[in-house]
Amino acid sequence: MPDPTWQSSLDFLRDLPGVPAAQANAITLAQARARWQHAVIARTSMHDLWFTLPGEDYPFASSVRVQTAHGRHVLLRWDHDRLAEEHATDSDHIDEMLDSFLERLTTPALICRHCGRPVTVSSDQFEAFERMHYSCFHYLFEHDPFDPDEECTAGGCPSASIGPGQRPEEPRDSLVEELIDDLMASELGTASVEVRIERRGPGIIAASFDANTYLITVRTESRRR
Ligand SMILES: [Zn+2]
Numbered sequence: 652m653p654d655p656t657w658q659s660s661l662d663f664l665r666d667l668p669g670v671p672a673a674q675a676n677a678i679t680l681a682q683a684r685a686r687w688q689h690a691v692i693a694r695t696s697m698h699d700l701w702f703t704l705p706g707e708d709y710p711f712a713s714s715v716r717v718q719t720a721h722g723r724h725v726l727l728r729w730d731h732d733r734l735a736e737e738h739a740t741d742s743d744h745i746d747e748m749l750d751s752f753l754e755r756l757t758t759p760a761l762i763c764r765h766c767g768r769p770v771t772v773s774s775d776q777f778e779a780f781e782r783m784h785y786s787c788f789h790y791l792f793e794h795d796p797f798d799p800d801e802e803c804t805a806g807g808c809p810s811a812s813i814g815p816g817q818r819p820e821e822p823r824d825s826l827v828e829e830l831i832d833d834l835m836a837s838e839l840g841t842a843s844v845e846v847r848i849e850r851r852g853p854g855i856i857a858a859s860f861d862a863n864t865y866l867i868t869v870r871t872e873s874r875r876r
């Protein structure tokens with residue numbers, strides 16, 4: 652069966668004047684058309700919009716679905732057969748929300764060069780972690796010589812939640828707090844439109860100024876070494 656065109660999906664919905672969800676979906680589809688009709692296939696049923704990638708056949712591994720009922724929309728995105736995100740919104744925000752979902756549908760996933768799986772949680776810091784998951788990066792470069800199941804001293808260790816004992820509060824923690832304040836007030840911080848400074852773990856700060864992220868690690872080392 653050939654892929655439906657945006658026009659045929661629109662016609663189908665507009666032929667259902669007695670179905671409010673179909674009419675709401677027709678408006679959403681018409682709004683998105685100029686930007687997306689050449690990038691994704693618009694499929695539809697009475698209550699759902701369903702967007703898939705060109706060249707993909709049923710069953711579609713990656714798709715965006717919009718379920719509409721009673722003036723509410725639920726957007727769902729599947730990425731390689733996995734439900735990647737789900738968000739509910741109203742008719743005032745459906746257009747921009749759909750835009751960002753389709754943006755992610757059409758952007759190829761970031762793949763960790765260490766384990767080969769998609770990177771989602773730390774995708775903002777993909778380059779900073781050398782194109783890896785933060786966990787993959789940490790165990791590869793920062794964790795030795797500790798047992799993988801015990802918290803190391805590098806800061807931000809994922810094993811902190813499972814390993815023996817919790818790391819006690821140390822002077823380094825207050826140093827990290829001060830650094831965060833300094834980074835906020837820095838020249839780069841005040842000159843940037845979008846600033847995001849996060850504590851990635853006990854000793855790791857990820858500072859994003861507009862397009863760039865800087866990773867700062869504070870670790871305690873004895874002077875006698
Ligand atoms: Zn990985």
Ligand SMILES: [Zn+2]
Pocket residue numbers: 789793794797801802803804805807808809810
């Ligand atoms: Zn570690």
